[in-house]
Amino acid sequence: MSNFLTEKIERFRGNLNLRRTLTLVWSVTRGWAILTIILIFAETALFFASVYVLKLLINAVSASGFDVAEHQQVVLRYVVLAALCGIAYFVVKSFSAYVTGVQASKVSLHMDDRIHATAAQLDYPYFESPDYFDILKRAKDAGSDKPHLVIVTLIEIAKNAMSLLGVGLVLVTISWYLLPILALFVLPTLLVRIHFANKLNQWRVSHTATERQAAYLSDLITSDVAAKEIRVFSLGQYFKDQYLRIKLELQSKRLKLNLKSTQREVITMAMASLGFFTCVGFIAMEAVNGKTSVGDVTIFLVVFPQSFTIMQNLAAGISIVYQNSLFVNSIFDLFGLQNKADDDGLAVEQNSGRAKGLELKNISFSYPHTDKVVLKDISINVPPGKMVAVVGLNGAGKSTLIKLICRLYDPTSGAIAYGGTDIRSFKASAYRKQIGIVFQDLQHYNVSVADNIRFGDLDKPCDLTELKLAAQKAGADVFIDKLPEGYETIMGRLFDKGQEVSIGQWQKIGIARAFYSSANILVFDEATSAMDTVSEKELLDKFRAALDDRAAVVISHRHSAVKYADHIYVLSGGRVIEQGTDEELLNAGGEYARLFKNIDE
Numbered sequence: 341m342s343n344f345l346t347e348k349i350e351r352f353r354g355n356l357n358l359r360r361t362l363t364l365v366w367s368v369t370r371g372w373a374i375l376t377i378i379l380i381f382a383e384t385a386l387f388f389a390s391v392y393v394l395k396l397l398i399n400a401v402s403a404s405g406f407d408v409a410e411h412q413q414v415v416l417r418y419v420v421l422a423a424l425c426g427i428a429y430f431v432v433k434s435f436s437a438y439v440t441g442v443q444a445s446k447v448s449l450h451m452d453d454r455i456h457a458t459a460a461q462l463d464y465p466y467f468e469s470p471d472y473f474d475i476l477k478r479a480k481d482a483g484s485d486k487p488h489l490v491i492v493t494l495i496e497i498a499k500n501a502m503s504l505l506g507v508g509l510v511l512v513t514i515s516w517y518l519l520p521i522l523a524l525f526v527l528p529t530l531l532v533r534i535h536f537a538n539k540l541n542q543w544r545v546s547h548t549a550t551e552r553q554a555a556y557l558s559d560l561i562t563s564d565v566a567a568k569e570i571r572v573f574s575l576g577q578y579f580k581d582q583y584l585r586i587k588l589e590l591q592s593k594r595l596k597l598n599l600k601s602t603q604r605e606v607i608t609m610a611m612a613s614l615g616f617f618t619c620v621g622f623i624a625m626e627a628v629n630g631k632t633s634v635g636d637v638t639i640f641l642v643v644f645p646q647s648f649t650i651m652q653n654l655a656a657g658i659s660i661v662y663q664n665s666l667f668v669n670s671i672f673d674l675f676g677l678q679n680k681a682d683d684d685g686l687a688v689e690q691n692s693g694r695a696k697g698l699e700l701k702n703i704s705f706s707y708p709h710t711d712k713v714v715l716k717d718i719s720i721n722v723p724p725g726k727m728v729a730v731v732g733l734n735g736a737g738k739s740t741l742i743k744l745i746c747r748l749y750d751p752t753s754g755a756i757a758y759g760g761t762d763i764r765s766f767k768a769s770a771y772r773k774q775i776g777i778v779f780q781d782l783q784h785y786n787v788s789v790a791d792n793i794r795f796g797d798l799d800k801p802c803d804l805t806e807l808k809l810a811a812q813k814a815g816a817d818v819f820i821d822k823l824p825e826g827y828e829t830i831m832g833r834l835f836d837k838g839q840e841v842s843i844g845q846w847q848k849i850g851i852a853r854a855f856y857s858s859a860n861i862l863v864f865d866e867a868t869s870a871m872d873t874v875s876e877k878e879l880l881d882k883f884r885a886a887l888d889d890r891a892a893v894v895i896s897h898r899h900s901a902v903k904y905a906d907h908i909y910v911l912s913g914g915r916v917i918e919q920g921t922d923e924e925l926l927n928a929g930g931e932y933a934r935l936f937k938n939i940d941e
């Protein structure tokens with residue numbers, strides 16, 4: 341039994357973790373927090389002062405022995421004093437609400453910023469893991485206002501505790517055991533609320549994935565992600581029904597839990613009322629028996645209901661703090677995620693200078709939590725100034741290889757060397773700056789054309805001539821010049837005056853971004869797949885000159901994109917099965933020849 345209790349108390353303390361929340365709020369809004377505390381004291385003091393002056397006023401009104409003029413003057417003095425206290429009380433109360441609001445918005449913004457900062461620096465593997473999305477959803481659902489709500493409720497608890505002390509002192513003069521007895525009867529309400537706060541939290545954790553599924557369906561229906569296909573395949577009704585089915589299921593489970601909690605709460609509230617009337621009956625009996633004076637009974641009847649309300653408020657406050665702390669814990673779970681790829685290490689700049697190549701030495705790789713070996717003993721050399729191509733059927737492992745080159749994952753065995761140094765020795769972010777990449781699913785940033793290109797290297801001072809040069813190398817300059825505001829045109833349709841361009845034109849912008857970067861290694865993963873053949877040819881004809889002494893890795897299913905490569909690797913089932921120049925591979929009559937020989941270009 342004592343173990344059970346200790347365990348429960350430990351869990352309560354662990355979940356509550358007030359120090360962490362207080363430290364956070366204090367560190368973000370120190371000045372405002374001090375002001376809040378001062379205002380709370382002022383508000384409470386003014387409230388009691390108003391009540392006290394009111395009491396003096398009543399006494400003054402009922403006093404005798406003055407002449408009328410003198411009596412009026414005394415009464416008027418107290419009226420003015422009471423009015424001043426009342427006005428001051430409301431002024432402080434309003435200002436206090438304003439200060440609390442400022443503090444809340446500052447804490448919320450800080451929490452949002454920390455959530456974004458955490459997500460922005462997390463390793464890529466998290467973004468291919470459902471566990472991460474569950475943690476993120478819980479953190480976002482928790483709401484960034486929760487730490488502040490904990491503080492506000494703590495303040496309410498403190499206020500109630502002070503009031504309870506006040507009424508407690510009065511009650512003690514009547515009977516010392518009244519308050520402890522009442523507390524005993526109110527305690528079950530608190531325990532039930534904490535119990536159901538835990539239950540609700542467990543429910544939240546175990547249903548996050550299902551909630552995410554519903555959110556995913558809602559996103560499909562309401563956003564532009566699948567708008568075309570939903571209309572063409574008439575999927576809207578189907579997704580809507582799926583969403584509703586999941587939501588109804590969740591709602592029914594949740595309501596069952598709510599019903600249970602309400603039933604228990606009704607019982608415990610009834611117990612608390614029973615406790616209240618037990619004490620009332622007790623005092624009434626004592627009065628009848630002449631043990632308690634009528635005066636005491638009168639005071640008791642005024643003060644005791646108040647103390648009952650205060651105690652209930654206290655119980656509600658503690659359970660709200662506990663509930664919100666459980667939400668705050670979800671946010672801290674996100675903050676607690678650790679990166680595997682250490683961002684310590686050599687700065688690539690120290691090791692810099694152009695003419696550095698990339699060498700993949702006997703690398704093998706399996707995705708985390710899977711057994712399948714996706715890449716097997718791969719060795720690929722990408723010398724500076726050269727263009728290396730990788731080809732292979734769907735699922736051969738090409739994009740996985742790119743993720744390893746970008747150090748989004750580390751190989752399970754083997755190593756990748758940049759300029760002769762294992763890339764794991766470098767600071768990950770510094771190494772990644774050496775890679776200028778165009779992904780197969782490149783991002784369409786709904787910002788200006790200039791920014792879209794500038795994202796290749798935000799550290800460089802923005803220079804329009806350089807932006808234009810990068811666009812020219814990518815063959816994007818011609819259509820950019822025709823846009824209404826040239827390089828200042830907002831791209832995409834999300835925002836007012838945005839200009840949507842074709843997928844091939846987005847690819848050209850992506851390629852310009854890679855050229856604009858200061859990277860030594862350019863990686864094109866199906867970067868020209870949507871380009872017309874003329875644009876692709878123009879780009880590739882100029883590619884070598886644009887490459888300068890950078891190294892390039894090109895992945896493509898199109899012969900036109902890979903045939904000019906200095907060296908071509910053919911991937912199948914995660915292995916390099918052939919390598920050579922285009923001519924050598926076509927003549928060899930193997931997989932490469934089978935893929936490309938009879939293709940009419």
Ligand SMILES: Nc1ncnc2c1ncn2[C@@H]1O[C@H](COP(=O)(O)OP(=O)(O)OP(=O)(O)O)[C@@H](O)[C@H]1O
Binds near residue numbers: 710733739
């Ligand atoms: N995040 C992942 N987790 C687990 N397995 C993955 C993941 N991404 C890819 N795979 C698996 O790795 C294998 C290689 O996939 P990859 O995307 O590298 O192929 P690819 O050659 O680029 O194919 P495509 O030509 O279709 O783009 C596939 O069997 C795929 O199922």
